[in-house]
Amino acid sequence: MNEDPVALLPELALLSGAVLALLSGSFLPRQRQWVARLIAVAALATAGVAAAVALGGPTMTVFDAFAVDTGSGVARLVVVSATLLVIGLGVDELAGDKRESETYALMLLAALGAVVMASTNDLLVLAVSFLLASIPLYGLIGMPRSPGSAEAALKTYLLGALFGIVLLLGVTVLFGVGGSTAYSRVASGLQTAPAAAVAAGFLGVLAGLMFKAGGVPGHFWVPDAAQASSTTAAAFLTTVPKVGALVAAYRLVSVLPDSVDWRLLIAVLAAVTMTLGNLAAFAQADVRRLLGWSTVSQVGYLLLPVAAMGRGDGALPSLLLYLVGYAVTNLTAFAVVAAVHERRTVDDYRGLAAAHPWLAAALVISLLSLVGTPPTAVFVGKLTVFTSAWDGGLAWLVVVSAINTVASLFYYLRWIAPTFRSRSSSATDGRRPYASAAAVIAGGCVLGVGLAAGLVLTLADGPLAP
Amino acid sequence: MLSVVVFLPLAAAAVLAVARRLPDQGARWSWLLITVADLALVVAVAVRYRTPEDTAAGGGGLAFEERLRWIPSVNSSYHLGVDGLSLPLLGLTAVVFCACAVHALREERRPRAQAALFLFLQSVCLGTFVAQDLILFFVFFDLSIVGMYFAIAGWGHGNAGRSAMKFFLYTFLGSLALLVGFIGLFLAADPHTFDIPELAAAMPLADSPIVGGLVLAAVLVGLAVKTPTVPFHTWLPPAHTDASAIGSAVLAAILLKLGTYGFVRIAMPLLPQAWQAWSWVIIAVGVVSVLYGALVALAQTNVKRMIAYTSVNHMGYVVLAVGAAGLVGSGEQARELAVTGAVTQMVSHGLITAALFLLAGVLQDRSGTYEMGEYGGLAKPAPRFAGLFAVAAFASLGLPAFSGFIAEFQVFTGSIGATWVAALALPGILITAALFLRAIQRLLTGPTVGRSIGFTDVRVHEALPIGGLLVLSLLIGVVPGPLLDLITPGSQAVVGLVSR
Numbered sequence: 001m002n003e004d005p006v007a008l009l010p011e012l013a014l015l016s017g018a019v020l021a022l023l024s025g026s027f028l029p030r031q032r033q034w035v036a037r038l039i040a041v042a043a044l045a046t047a048g049v050a051a052a053v054a055l056g057g058p059t060m061t062v063f064d065a066f067a068v069d070t071g072s073g074v075a076r077l078v079v080v081s082a083t084l085l086v087i088g089l090g091v092d093e094l095a096g097d098k099r100e101s102e103t104y105a106l107m108l109l110a111a112l113g114a115v116v117m118a119s120t121n122d123l124l125v126l127a128v129s130f131l132l133a134s135i136p137l138y139g140l141i142g143m144p145r146s147p148g149s150a151e152a153a154l155k156t157y158l159l160g161a162l163f164g165i166v167l168l169l170g171v172t173v174l175f176g177v178g179g180s181t182a183y184s185r186v187a188s189g190l191q192t193a194p195a196a197a198v199a200a201g202f203l204g205v206l207a208g209l210m211f212k213a214g215g216v217p218g219h220f221w222v223p224d225a226a227q228a229s230s231t232t233a234a235a236f237l238t239t240v241p242k243v244g245a246l247v248a249a250y251r252l253v254s255v256l257p258d259s260v261d262w263r264l265l266i267a268v269l270a271a272v273t274m275t276l277g278n279l280a281a282f283a284q285a286d287v288r289r290l291l292g293w294s295t296v297s298q299v300g301y302l303l304l305p306v307a308a309m310g311r312g313d314g315a316l317p318s319l320l321l322y323l324v325g326y327a328v329t330n331l332t333a334f335a336v337v338a339a340v341h342e343r344r345t346v347d348d349y350r351g352l353a354a355a356h357p358w359l360a361a362a363l364v365i366s367l368l369s370l371v372g373t374p375p376t377a378v379f380v381g382k383l384t385v386f387t388s389a390w391d392g393g394l395a396w397l398v399v400v401s402a403i404n405t406v407a408s409l410f411y412y413l414r415w416i417a418p419t420f421r422s423r424s425s426s427a428t429d430g431r432r433p434y435a436s437a438a439a440v441i442a443g444g445c446v447l448g449v450g451l452a453a454g455l456v457l458t459l460a461d462g463p464l465a466p
Numbered sequence: 467m468l469s470v471v472v473f474l475p476l477a478a479a480a481v482l483a484v485a486r487r488l489p490d491q492g493a494r495w496s497w498l499l500i501t502v503a504d505l506a507l508v509v510a511v512a513v514r515y516r517t518p519e520d521t522a523a524g525g526g527g528l529a530f531e532e533r534l535r536w537i538p539s540v541n542s543s544y545h546l547g548v549d550g551l552s553l554p555l556l557g558l559t560a561v562v563f564c565a566c567a568v569h570a571l572r573e574e575r576r577p578r579a580q581a582a583l584f585l586f587l588q589s590v591c592l593g594t595f596v597a598q599d600l601i602l603f604f605v606f607f608d609l610s611i612v613g614m615y616f617a618i619a620g621w622g623h624g625n626a627g628r629s630a631m632k633f634f635l636y637t638f639l640g641s642l643a644l645l646v647g648f649i650g651l652f653l654a655a656d657p658h659t660f661d662i663p664e665l666a667a668a669m670p671l672a673d674s675p676i677v678g679g680l681v682l683a684a685v686l687v688g689l690a691v692k693t694p695t696v697p698f699h700t701w702l703p704p705a706h707t708d709a710s711a712i713g714s715a716v717l718a719a720i721l722l723k724l725g726t727y728g729f730v731r732i733a734m735p736l737l738p739q740a741w742q743a744w745s746w747v748i749i750a751v752g753v754v755s756v757l758y759g760a761l762v763a764l765a766q767t768n769v770k771r772m773i774a775y776t777s778v779n780h781m782g783y784v785v786l787a788v789g790a791a792g793l794v795g796s797g798e799q800a801r802e803l804a805v806t807g808a809v810t811q812m813v814s815h816g817l818i819t820a821a822l823f824l825l826a827g828v829l830q831d832r833s834g835t836y837e838m839g840e841y842g843g844l845a846k847p848a849p850r851f852a853g854l855f856a857v858a859a860f861a862s863l864g865l866p867a868f869s870g871f872i873a874e875f876q877v878f879t880g881s882i883g884a885t886w887v888a889a890l891a892l893p894g895i896l897i898t899a900a901l902f903l904r905a906i907q908r909l910l911t912g913p914t915v916g917r918s919i920g921f922t923d924v925r926v927h928e929a930l931p932i933g934g935l936l937v938l939s940l941l942i943g944v945v946p947g948p949l950l951d952l953i954t955p956g957s958q959a960v961v962g963l964v965s966r
Binding site: 314317371373374375380383384386387390398402405406409413417420421422453454457461 | 535536537538539540601604605608619627631635638639641642643645649653658
């Protein structure tokens, strides 16, 4: 058994960063909480560098439970960069806040949970990572202590507890019929197991993962949490947990035997998720709630390559590419929301283009990317996941996704259109320099990833650890 | 070479966009300089252009080809090339933008930003005409919409913001339909590719009429919105009415051609079976566009709206011709003639309509209105304006010796040769003639009344581009040989491809 702790350097960096940020925050005066921020950024940077180095290294499994391969490598990089970007867009909101250092510590822990979830090859570690990724989120959502955030936190907590139990139940069943918790051994054990038991266990685990990803049936908490928590937390919880959950789902289906029609199940979940997310987003007036539902629909598209796993070699790279594109695009939109945080509803965005042309440009780029227009990041992601699903024999799902994509244009345009109209009132926006800078930089990255998608795909093209 | 042609204006636009210290006069002249340089480059391409040999090899041969890896995993590459169909439009684009740069030499409203925007627009329009990859085509196509939105919203008048938004939403939705069609083509091809010549050779969806029809429908809707044909034309009149003179000129002369060019470049070669199956629908849409556009134009009292509706009419001829080209049962020569006429019509309409819109801009500039009823007897105070307007109007209605005659003559000879139904569109010519003669009569002749009194005649910077465009139209009308020699091999290739 490979027990090289260096291979887990990114995870260790995140963990120690969280602990240090929490400790330092406990002893620092409120004006000097930036030290905790510095610690968090340093930890994330270390984790990022270590993950980048590991991505170029050999594929292996350490401690019999952590895969160090392309999937975990890209997931680590996405989670770390996304968390850095979230801190960047949240500095204005968090600086001087009562619980600034706690926020950083919770985000680092949740990021750690997402990374572990994406890289684990073991059902028990998957259960632990679920808890590690979920519990900090409850705290993050409840942080503003407003009635709305309390409701959202409670809702998330109750759903999380329920789906956590379902996940544990599923793990137990799979362990029982598979004879092991390690994927490499459970795969052979499941070949001979009764199909009904495998299906039941798989359903349980998948339900837990869907809660984390924010897809049907575990999506109810996403819009509430996106609307009521702080912008920083909203940006974080609609981006980072999805990365972990979707890569974990991809790994999970790779051990399932053919006796269970898991492909159809995932495909149906994908179709339902994207349709429901789109339909619900149509009528939203609050931009964060709209984004919340939009992230639900995006999970639907992200499930396409999971459903196409094992047919053709394009599934994993397309999933990872879409995750990269989705993370940077979603965070761009949230960065704009953070930069003009007084504007809550779609109508409030009137006059944004005249007042802040750069922010408006970043917003338009990010929303058009969420639709999937070239040459943006999500376009290439969508194109490749459509291709992998088509090659995987799921043509009907591609058609459903294409219809959903066209339909989604309407609610994104509902947001874009007012930004170019003139504003009636002369209310001015408060200055949020960090969030504005984050929005513009991330907007550039959306275009950059779209244009250099070939490069990202070469990085994402590699095998999973057995 | 082509990359330089395409990206020279873009590079200049980037420089102009950041050069805040540049005086206005410098911005105007550097804009003109760049467009002249780009025109010279296009002329150099045209002079060195030889019809490629391997037109039989499937996709139609391309000259000045460039191909670089872009997104290899989805087989999308940076692939440029010209042939007899795209080179005339490349030249048209360079000429029209050059004319706009001259016309804008007296522009007072943010000239630096306008120069940067129009150079950007020029780049994306040139790029659309030379792109040989669907994604590349789409990116340029979409960016042209974004650029045009800002051209209308930023420099328009009247209700410009609303018109620009209508234009944007309409054409953007259309482009999304186009994208869906492209993805359908991509997925159906084996191996998946976005390369236009490869797709033309592979003929995806040849065996599945239903899916092929759906994909063609998506592509056609996208292109028809841009062209625009009935019933997708409603964005056009407000966009034209509220855009600035050069904005209208570019919109009518170049952006509409992106749609019609898409028919001959993408829809016909890539989906020949579906095109043949649906050619009657396309012919019908063409005939209706011709007649409806002409009739509605006849009813207008606003000069600019009238010219805008004649665009619907003129683009209808193109649609009619390319539709007739899909009738495989009829003579091949007639269909080739129709396609040649369609491409000639694109060039001709670009030159003449750009001139007409620039002339309409003079009206707005002097008196702030396009209403014909406000004017009368303009010939006396403004003889140069009257002369240019009369020439442009006669050119537009298809008087022999102008390019419009050559184009429409070929369109009708070819289309009627393919099917008698095309003759139904003939009254369109009569109605257009009537409406232009009526416009001349109301604007130019009679006693000088209303706003015509004290009307300042066209100045040099206005007369030069308008005159230049009309001279080119006359030149094509008198010596059509070189242009037709250029187009004919291209249209032969297209007809060959669509007849498979």
